[in-house]
Amino acid sequence: MARVAVLGAGSWGTALSIVLADKGHDVRLWTYRKEQAETINTVHRNEQYLDAPVPEQVRAFHKLDQAVEDVSAIVMVVPTKAIREVCEELNNTLIQQPVIIHATKGIEPGSLKRVSQVIGEEMVNYDTEDIAVLSGPSHAEEVGRRLPTTVTVSSLNTDNAAFAQDLFINESFRVYTSNDVTGLELGGALKNIIALGAGISDGLGYGDNAKAALITRGLAEITRLGASLGANPLTFLGLPGVGDLIVTCTSPHSRNWRAGNMLGKGHKLDEVVDQMGMVIEGTRTTKAAYQFAEKQEIEMPITEGLYKILFADQEPREVVDQLMNRSKREELDDISALQGTDYLS
Structure with missing residues (x-):
C-alpha cells in the first residue's frame, strides 16, 4: 500500500481520501486551515463540505511539508486559482x-492553460507529460457514500496512468485509462459551463425539453473547441464528456447547477458565491472558454450567452x-466540421 497526500480538503478531496483509505493506503489530507484539520482528526468528519464519515486512516494536516513527507503520490484537488501557489510551495518542500495526479476541473483564464500544463510549468523536475489526470461523472456526495462510480485517468506517461489506475480502483470506484489528456481535461472543465446553463434553464422554469x-x-460546443485544441472528439462521447455532462447538468449535487439555478431565479453572481461558500469553477471556466473560442475562432453561442449573464450583467431570459x-x-454541421480530423477521417 502507498502513502498518499491529498491536497485540498473540500468535498472532492475528502471523497477521494475516502476512496484511497478504502484501498488501504496511508492517506494524508491537507488543508491550509488549522481548525479544519483538527476537526477532521478529532471527529473524523468534514461536515462543512461532505456529509460522510472520514476513515481513521485519513489524517489531516495544515502544514504542507508534513502532509507530503515521504509520499509516493500527490493528488491535487485545490481550485484552479490556487494551483500555481501550491506548486510553488511544493517546490520549496518536496x-x-x-507521482502527481490532479483531479481539478478547470482552465486558467488569461493563460488558457489546462491544469496539467500549469503544474508542469510550475513544478521543478516535472514535465507536463508526467502529470496524471483523473476525471469523470463523480459527485463527491455519492463517492463518499461508496455508491458505484466510474472515472478515467490519463497521462502521456503510461506508467503513471497505470499507477494512478491501480492507486484508486476498488469495488465501488472503477477506473479506466485513456491517452487523451487534452480531451479528459477539457471535458471535465467545459461541462461546468453547460451545467451553469442547465441550472439557469431550470431556474427559469423552462422544462426538460429546453x-x-x-x-x-x-456537447457540440465542447467537442468543437476540444477538437480544435487537439483532443480526440470521441473522448467527449465517453465518461469525461457525455458522462460528466449528464451528471453535472441534472443533479442538485452539482454546485455549478445549483449556482445556475439561483441565477435563473434572479440572484446576482456575487450573491450566489456568498451563499454557496464554495468555489464555482464554471464561472472561471466560462471566462476562459469565451477567450478560447475567440482565439480559436470557434462558434460557441451557449458559452457566449453565459459569459454575458455572468460578466456583462445581461438578463438570462434575454x-x-x-x-x-x-x-x-x-x-x-458540427459533425461535418470534424470530418477532416485524424479521428473521423
Whole structure:
C-alpha cells in the first residue's frame, strides 16, 4: 500500500481520501486551515463540505511539508486559482519526486492553460507529460457514500496512468485509462459551463425539453473547441464528456447547477458565491472558454450567452431569446466540421 497526500480538503478531496483509505493506503489530507484539520482528526468528519464519515486512516494536516513527507503520490484537488501557489510551495518542500495526479476541473483564464500544463510549468523536475489526470461523472456526495462510480485517468506517461489506475480502483470506484489528456481535461472543465446553463434553464422554469437541447448543443460546443485544441472528439462521447455532462447538468449535487439555478431565479453572481461558500469553477471556466473560442475562432453561442449573464450583467431570459432566434442552420454541421480530423477521417 502507498502513502498518499491529498491536497485540498473540500468535498472532492475528502471523497477521494475516502476512496484511497478504502484501498488501504496511508492517506494524508491537507488543508491550509488549522481548525479544519483538527476537526477532521478529532471527529473524523468534514461536515462543512461532505456529509460522510472520514476513515481513521485519513489524517489531516495544515502544514504542507508534513502532509507530503515521504509520499509516493500527490493528488491535487485545490481550485484552479490556487494551483500555481501550491506548486510553488511544493517546490520549496518536496525532497523526493512522487507521482502527481490532479483531479481539478478547470482552465486558467488569461493563460488558457489546462491544469496539467500549469503544474508542469510550475513544478521543478516535472514535465507536463508526467502529470496524471483523473476525471469523470463523480459527485463527491455519492463517492463518499461508496455508491458505484466510474472515472478515467490519463497521462502521456503510461506508467503513471497505470499507477494512478491501480492507486484508486476498488469495488465501488472503477477506473479506466485513456491517452487523451487534452480531451479528459477539457471535458471535465467545459461541462461546468453547460451545467451553469442547465441550472439557469431550470431556474427559469423552462422544462426538460429546453434542458435536453442545452445539454446536446452544449456537447457540440465542447467537442468543437476540444477538437480544435487537439483532443480526440470521441473522448467527449465517453465518461469525461457525455458522462460528466449528464451528471453535472441534472443533479442538485452539482454546485455549478445549483449556482445556475439561483441565477435563473434572479440572484446576482456575487450573491450566489456568498451563499454557496464554495468555489464555482464554471464561472472561471466560462471566462476562459469565451477567450478560447475567440482565439480559436470557434462558434460557441451557449458559452457566449453565459459569459454575458455572468460578466456583462445581461438578463438570462434575454440570452435565451437570443439563442432561440439565431439564424437557421443544419444540425450535423458540427459533425461535418470534424470530418477532416485524424479521428473521423
